[in-house]
Amino acid sequence: MHITKSLWGTALALVLSGTAAFAQDDCAERGALDVIYCDANGDLVADAPTDPAKLNDPSTLVFAYTPVEDPAVYADIWAPFIAHLEDVTGRDVQFFAVQSNSAEVEAMRSGRLHIAGFSTGPTPFAVNLAGAVPFAIMGGDDGQFGYKLQVFTQADS
Incomplete structure (x- = not known):
């Protein structure tokens, strides 16, 4: 898998961690967020x-990509992106x-994870429970973004 330079800006459902968790006893608006977060705006x-x-001001940033069957393969694939983040x-x-x-989500909530690629299903949990802030989605050089699901079945099923 080759990740082109133009994908760095829209790498995939990446989120920044809002791990600076803080009790918001005087929070007027929380929405669906956990009680340790506030959504005043x-x-x-x-x-x-x-x-x-x-x-939080970590000296080392930790990046994770959504769980896959063989995470070791992705460590090498993400090496150019990680080098870019360091730069x-x-x-x-x-x-x-x-692993899951x-x-x-728990690693981000606890402050051990700072930047992550979440798949679509756990993204609301990352936002509401871990303070994640989505900022990008998967994109391509052709201007398309996101994933497409195609379902094939027999016409009479």
Whole structure:
């Protein structure tokens, strides 16, 4: 699998972690977010903490891609993307091979995962339970984005 340079900006349902979890006892609007997050601006994702002391500033960023049958294969495929992240952030970036969607969400919620590619199913859980902030989807050089599902069946079924 070859990832072209133009895909870096729209790599795939990547999300940034809102792992700077903080209790929002005075939160007027939370929506479906967990009680440790607040959505005061109503954009359906967790707001960043307003207290600078509650912001995370990891020296090493951890990146994960949605669980697959053989995660070791993806470590090599993501190497150019990880190198790019290191260049643009000035930080070390480590690939984390997750074993399940729930493990990926929990790693982000606990602050051990900072940037991740979630598949469509667990994305709402990542947003609501882990403070994830979606910012990109899979894209191609031809301007198409996302995934397409094709279902084939017998006409009389």
